Amino acid sequence: MPQITIDYSGTMENAFDREGFARALHEATVEIAAAKPEACKTQFRPSAYTAFGYEDPGARGHAVVHVTIGLLAGRSDETKARLAETALELLRKHVADVAFSVHASAEVRDLDPSYRKFDR
Template sequence: MPQITVDYSATAGAAFDREGFARALHTAVVEIAAAKPEACKTLFRAADDTAFGYDTEGAHVVVHVTFGLLAGRTDETKARLTEATLELLREHVKPEGWFALHASAEVRDLDPSYRKFEI
């Protein structure tokens, strides 16, 4: 915990500083949601095909960040975390005029059945 998944358009390429984003995001999760740094795990999943509206060929990049946190965070804490995430995406995805960025984030409570292990 937290389990963080970042789905993004592969066309973002080098315009998306994923390493810098993950470091900054983990810092935000520790500060806002009281997570332990060593518990932060982020999985980046690039999508080869994305569409925006009716435009399947346009210059659009979609980024969606999903957090899975143990239950107990307030709605205010979750909102602060998603707002911070969107700000970090503004800093770490640089469209430089060649694409429009569509970013979103959400926090979900992990199901009580959630378990993990490390080897």
């Protein structure tokens, strides 16, 4: 915990500073949600195919990025909202200006009570 997943359009590959974003998001998660730095884990999942509205996907005029942050239960709605807003601010800083539209969203949710983990 926290479990962070970033799904993004592959068209953003060269415009997305993933390393810088992950570091900044981990720091924000520690500050805002009282997570331990060593507990922050992020996976980036590029998508080869993104469809947007009725646009021909081959036009590649839009890109999508969605940040999901899973935390152990107990954080207030205000804390979760602040972390989601911060994630969006950080995306603005870590995605370069591009010739296509970028649609970004973030969600902070409680991990299910069944959540378990192990470390080796």
